[in-house]
Amino acid sequence: MFTNLSKSTMTKTTDIAHISERQMEIIEAAGKILSESGVSGLTIKNLAAEMGFTEPALYRHFKSKEDIIIAMLEYLAADIDKRLIPITSSNHTPEYKFKQLFTEQFRFFSAHPHFAVAVFSDGLLEESNRINQSILKIMATKMKHLMPIIMEGQQRGTFTNEITTEELIHVVMASFRLQMFKWRLAHFKYDITRHGENTIQSVLTLIKSKK
Amino acid sequence: MFTNLSKSTMTKTTDIAHISERQMEIIEAAGKILSESGVSGLTIKNLAAEMGFTEPALYRHFKSKEDIIIAMLEYLAADIDKRLIPITSSNHTPEYKFKQLFTEQFRFFSAHPHFAVAVFSDGLLEESNRINQSILKIMATKMKHLMPIIMEGQQRGTFTNEITTEELIHVVMASFRLQMFKWRLAHFKYDITRHGENTIQSVLTLIKSKK
DNA sequence: TCGAAAGGTTAGTAAACACTAACAAAATTA
């Protein structure tokens, strides 16, 4: 046990920097509940049951329910960032990178459908301001990667210059979001990677420069 | 007092066909709460306070909270339909009708921002299956009006034929939804009709046929 | 005018919620 010298002030929030194995298990259990029962199903009781132990045990690993959700969102944001960096920083054409960016995302959510509920559900949005910020951070992360691809495409004349970069991004992100929303409504029944590829192709056709 | 001959079986749901003045007041109060505090703020207690009377009084007008929400959504669906019919069935060009369709919607939500929370919040989605159906009904209503406009535009060669009608509709609806989502995130602070016009124009530019 | 229906009230229900205090066993470390 070491003396708490730096950092100090004993922040009320759970430390997010390093997530323990148990914390990761809890985050995954929370995700499973989210995908099966939605935001309203994500209660401490259900979460403890999913983990196979009692409710107070959860509080050995997280200070509050809010902290569990935020840890999940922060992890998600970091993971998405990590996955998209190699794509964005590659040397391929904007069109290729564009396709890859979304293929990767669809693949990710296909493997972890519960995260789709977390990010695209504004049910979470109103829970607290901190959660709000975390969700916005995820959206910002995606934009961070999408923006340079779109801009480069416009400069090269691959993507249309008839509308601004912001407007292009809006349409692209919107199409992705609605796709995820529909998938969720269908309870993740169909293959999102297949449907996703289709949407990517359509959107790409639309935003390509008119000869 | 008349004998309950037809219809019968005393359905557990509140009659939706004719909404009383008081019921309409309650629906509006519910909308106000939704826009100010979101789905989680919509409690019987808050609703009663907003109406200026006690909680049990609400149950004189609706059987349950679920019924209040559904009445609100049904009213909204009917209202949207009523507003869009004259636009769809007019004799103008697809492009003009397209613009009008969305201008009308932005104008409507600008005047009733609470409904934006109701329709574009999947927080409501998981509350119950009946509510789910009502929200899907609203989406279907919009599609019902948008579809023929897009199709006519494609046949006339105004809108692109490079992607299918369904895909075009997806992109268009998605852009609208995201626009509303952003507006809500901003707590309805900016003028949605102005921003909306801009988005409409961008989307229109994108989906127009390449010469 | 009077009887009943409509629309409020006060007081209370059970259930679900996030969370805590106190204790016990297991794992780790000196």
Add this chain to the structure above:
DNA sequence: TAATTTTGTTAGTGTTTACTAACCTTTCGA
């Protein structure tokens, strides 16, 4: 091995939730 930290338990907290029973007053039609 003995002390200590970690991680679980049982039992319970107060608050909030949608909703109800019983009663009272106003409105209104026969």
